Amino acid sequence: MRIKGFLERKFDPPAPFVKAILVSEELKVSKLVDFHIDTGASASIILDKDLRYLKLDVATLRKAERNVGGIGGVIDTRVIEDANLMFRIDDGSLYKERLKMLVGRHNLMSLDAESRRLVLVxxxxxxxxxxxxxKLIYNERSDEVFLER
Structure with a gap:
């Protein structure tokens, strides 16, 4: 089974991404999201740009056991308890991965204009x-990004 990803060339060097439909019955959400494949991230997380796109009300989400830290500092972190990611696989069908999806929100008011702009992209x-x-297959030369089982 293979999930085809893509290289996002607006990043230098190009960054590996994959598309998935984020589904939460509790939140009544079912939308396509582009996820950056990040081997440095211990957990999958929805960040500010997609938080706005998905129109999530973070106040309704349970606070995570601990906040997430990374580029941009430590951020308020919540959890979507019933998250599913729906990936299109090589035979054309959808494959579901269940997880507790983290949702991270930066304190935008504490950031200068340039930092705020960067966080929102x-x-x-x-x-x-x-x-x-x-198994992650990543070959920029041949323009290949796959997740394979």
Missing amino acids: MPSLLGRDILRRY
Whole structure:
């Protein structure tokens, strides 16, 4: 089974991404999200740009056991308890991965204008909580990105 990803060339060097439909029955959400494949992220997380796109009310989400830290500092972190990621696989069908999806929100008011602009273009991340279930194939030269089982 293969999930085809893509290289996002607006990043230098190009960054590996994969598309997935984020589904939460509890939140009544079912939308396509581009996830940056990030082997440095221990957990998958929805960040500010997609938080706005998905129109999530973070106040309704349970606070995570601990906040997430990374580029941009430590951020308020919540959890979507019933998250599913739906990936299109090589036979054309959808494959479901269940997870507790983290949702991270920066305190935008504490950032200067340039930092705020950068935070609002940062993609959501597909982390090792999902990646560990797959073999990652990444070959920029041949323009290949796959998650394979």
